[in-house]
Amino acid sequence: MSQPRRLWIRFRRVDRSQQSAYREAVSEAGATADASGSHFWAFSLDGDPGRFVEFLEGPRDAALELLDQRTSESLAASGPLEEAGVRTDGARCTELRVEG
Numbered sequence: 001m002s003q004p005r006r007l008w009i010r011f012r013r014v015d016r017s018q019q020s021a022y023r024e025a026v027s028e029a030g031a032t033a034d035a036s037g038s039h040f041w042a043f044s045l046d047g048d049p050g051r052f053v054e055f056l057e058g059p060r061d062a063a064l065e066l067l068d069q070r071t072s073e074s075l076a077a078s079g080p081l082e083e084a085g086v087r088t089d090g091a092r093c094t095e096l097r098v099e100g
Contacts, residue, residue: 008056008064014079016050022078029071033058038067051082 014022026042033040038058045051054075058064 003059006058006061006064008068010054010056011082012052012054012075012079013082014050014052018078019050022052022075025071025074025078028074029067032070033067036063036067036070038063040067040071050079 012022022042026040029040029042033056036058038056040057041055043053043055045053056064056067056071058067
């Protein structure tokens with residue numbers, strides 16, 4: 001049986017003027033994650049322009065902590081993280097596709 005994987009979820013608000021820079025940072029975060037055996041995805045929340053959900057997935061918390069440290073500065077430049085809060089009605093998301 002393979003080792004369990006971990007998934008971290010965070011929400012980020014990105015001003016419209018910063019969304020191009022955010023897309024670049026997402027591309028870099030994905031490459032950084034892949035190089036460390038982890039994964040990074042960003043999705044835009046449908047119906048809430050400028051709000052994104054970021055997923056960090058990896059083999060253990062230590063790997064995700066490292067990925068979080070490596071990506072936090074470049075992603076934070078685009079916009080702040082938000083409190084996730086617990087929603088009972090769920091959220092529909094659309095994948096943020098980045099050419100690269």
